[in-house]
Amino acid sequence: MFLNRVFAVTLLVLSPAALADSLDINMNNNAAAFKYGATADFVQGNAELQTGLLYNDVNNMFFEAGLMVKGGGEENAPGLSIGVGAKGVFGTIPATAATNNSSINGSAIAVGGSVTLAFPTESRVAIVGEYFASPKIMSFADAERFNQFGLRLEVGVSPQANVYVGYREIGFGVKTLGGVVLDKGTHMGVSILF
Numbered sequence: 001m002f003l004n005r006v007f008a009v010t011l012l013v014l015s016p017a018a019l020a021d022s023l024d025i026n027m028n029n030n031a032a033a034f035k036y037g038a039t040a041d042f043v044q045g046n047a048e049l050q051t052g053l054l055y056n057d058v059n060n061m062f063f064e065a066g067l068m069v070k071g072g073g074e075e076n077a078p079g080l081s082i083g084v085g086a087k088g089v090f091g092t093i094p095a096t097a098a099t100n101n102s103s104i105n106g107s108a109i110a111v112g113g114s115v116t117l118a119f120p121t122e123s124r125v126a127i128v129g130e131y132f133a134s135p136k137i138m139s140f141a142d143a144e145r146f147n148q149f150g151l152r153l154e155v156g157v158s159p160q161a162n163v164y165v166g167y168r169e170i171g172f173g174v175k176t177l178g179g180v181v182l183d184k185g186t187h188m189g190v191s192i193l194f
Helices: 002-019
Strands: 022-027 031-039 046-056 061-072 080-093 104-119 125-134 139-141 143-158 161-174 178-193
Touching (some): 031 178, 046 178, 061 104, 080 125
Antiparallel strands (some): 061 080, 104 125, 139 143
16 A cells, blocks of 8 residues: 555656656665756746655655755856755654654755766766755754755766766654654665756
8 A cells, every 4th residue: 555655656756757857766775766856947047946755665755845056167166066955845754663653754944055076077977965954943743853965976878867876864853752864875876867
């Protein structure tokens, strides 16, 4: 039953991907994540609307949607791109003995950004880091805070596609349990530009 719900949500998330500007799929042995982005024409500059879904083998779910504004590539810093933005996030951890037999739900409005450093090579090679956080005042449900960190090494295989290996941590601070991790570890993925 749960797999049917995950499949249905995944189809809903990915159904408009044909109209999106980018599609990112990554996974490891325990988790899979899907993210797509579309150009935000209503914002001047290089802005992107993003939405994503992550789930793992212990039925943790994580949803995100937000807006990123990117800049960079100027003459004084070639290969460097910086993005800032905000997103709404929602995560759920099923009931277990570790969670006192009750499911944990956390949501937040997080702010943060990303930094991309592309090296001057024939094929694209870049290091991408991102961090988003939310303090108590912007965290809701069972959450008192939210943190998301990611770092990855990308290699371009074509002008429209990159493959990468990365590391990420996604977690909430919970009122009664302290820190609760939804996902933590390495992953491999592909990013496709339309």
